[in-house]
Amino acid sequence: MPSANGTREITYVEAVREALTQSMQADERVFLIGEDIGVYGGAFGVSAGMHAEFGGERVIDTPISEAAIVGACVGAALTGMRPVGEIQFMDFITLGMEQLVLQAAKVRFMFGGKATVPMVLRTPGGSGTGAAAQHSESLETWFTHVPGLKVVMPSTPYDAKGLLMAAIQDENPVIFVEHKLLYKVSGPVPEEPYTIPLGEPNIVREGKHLTVVATSIMVQRAKQAAEELAKEGIEIEIVDPRTLNPFDDSLMIQSVVKTGKALVVHEAVKTSGYGAELVSRIVESEAFDYLDAPVRRLAGLDIPIPYNRNLEYHAVPQVENIVAEARKLVRGEY
Amino acid sequence: MAKSKNAQTSQPAAKRKLSDKQLHDMLYTMMLIRRFEEKALDLYSLGKVHGTMHLSIGQEATAVGASGALTQQDYLLNTHRGHGHCLAWGSQADLMMAEFMGKETGYCRGRGGSMHIANVDANNLGANGIVAGGLPISVGVGLSIRARNTEQVVMVVFGDGASNEGAFHESINMASIWSLPVIFLCENNQYAMSMPVEKSMNIDRISDRAAAYGIEGVTVDGNDVEAVYAAVHNARQRAVAGKGPTLIECNTYRYMGHSKSDRQAYRTRDEVKTWMDKDPIERLAGHLGLSKDDKDSLFKKAEAEIEKAVEFAEASPEPDVADIMEGVYA
Structure with a gap:
């Protein structure tokens, strides 16, 4: 992977957006699905401008239906696509838990290793925004307790881009936990696409x-x-x-x-x-x-x-x- | 009698005619399903399988009629009561029986069992142990079909109980607003475990719920294989024409309990007998004018196929404990 040294600095949110954009440019199977991710650009602006670039068929705005968002990712992943779902706040993942824990995580094992579910579920977690108890949780540990899921938590713009590109290319369901207070943090990020292997500290x-x-x-x-x-x-x-x-x-x-x-x-x-x-x-x-x-x-x-x-x-x-x-x-x- | 049992009058407009050959094949598949499940029950009683199972004896016409109206390129998502759907989809009885007995040669290498039989290579995306669990997934399959621009559809099968889950609402609404090629097939077998339909919802027909999502809804006699076939055939035509999903309610009945632990305190023997008098296999055999001998010999053929399946399964190896971690991650 390229070194972060000597490259331009961008913010964490820009790094996430760049990973999504470059992944979609490289692979037409990749699409985004979630609430207010289209013209609005996502609650935290992660997908700003992406609806204009890729259109509504690849940046899909949904009704407020978290179970169906997660399930749509599972079904699309099972049949050859590489969906990237967004859960607007990590707290709301509670509304999609069945599809995530009982379907996405278990389908491959239950079917004797004969199915793959290459999906990513991005979600911002964490406190510090004054959003109180239902919009500030850090629930990542729940998902580490579910065999079949991978859980990724980048701490820098450089890691955010490389880990997200790796997550999208991974054959497993990946929970990608961003932090709201990190979105505006800047750091060096190479312009070219690169991946950071999942599982490596x-x-x-x-x-x-x-x-x-x-x-x-x-x-x-x-x-x-x-x-x-x-x-x-x-x-x-x-x-x-x-x-x-x-x-x-x-x-x-x-x-x-x-x-x-x-x-x-x-x-x-x-x-x-x-x-x-x-x-x-x-x-x-x-x-x-x-x-x-x-x-x-x-x-x-x-x-x-x-x-x-x-x-x-x-x-x-x-x-x-x-x-x-x-x-x-x-x-x-x- | 449940209200919904009297509501089998809404038929799809065009009832497509099936040839006698097609109906014969369908009858045989229905017999195969029945003998498979009766054998499953025997094996359980003999202690050759463990866990539990959910039998669909009495519901065979719905599984066979629905699958018969789809193509091999289409997708299936089904339920915990799924042996019939799998056999109707063309899955092999021997590989299913091996899965049922937890063998390495089974469809899921013995990791799934009765409740999770899948055959992804044949677009059978699997039975589901969670009521309404397949519905959100069907939305994603529909999106995938649209993105790949193919003439496929996905049929998701679920029971009357699933239509009271939130996932039912979210999924049908989403499939409707995007006009996705999804067929929502509700097998209304009158009970969600012990809860009768008329006590769990305040409407006569589950298909009435379609109106709330702006999609077509039909109720058919689920014990009439031709009626089921016609409804699914029409729904498929609508789906591939870009006209969106259809909700089809098939009224039927399970003769056996919900699962192996069910003492059936919630219904009467008379009620069960009333439905047995409308048995889908007898009905189709009668429609085809089969003699008792003709019928017996077809059942014998099905029994022979099931016996071979059991022999294959019994001779198959158990999974190796050394492989226990396989399949968690790709």
């Missing part, structure tokens, strides 16, 4: 004192925390799984072997969150013998996302929380 920053495993927007916050911590002489290593499931954990485990300490950070609520899976993998591995501190989780509080700006801010990990928790672990103040 990324060492975002190298360090020796502590391994921080973070997902989605928490990768950005961990990077900011790393700058603060570096001023105190604490160098954290940041691992971004990028694909939550299936996930090759060997890089993460090697990192913990090196640092001897681990902190897992995600926005979703703590109880039974993805962090529990990451911590389990660390303590079940050879890294156990190298641990010289408890493995800790920093995650969203076990509450729905509140409306009030200050309460919302305190519901999920912020940079200062990561700094404080990392400092405690490194200094042995736990």
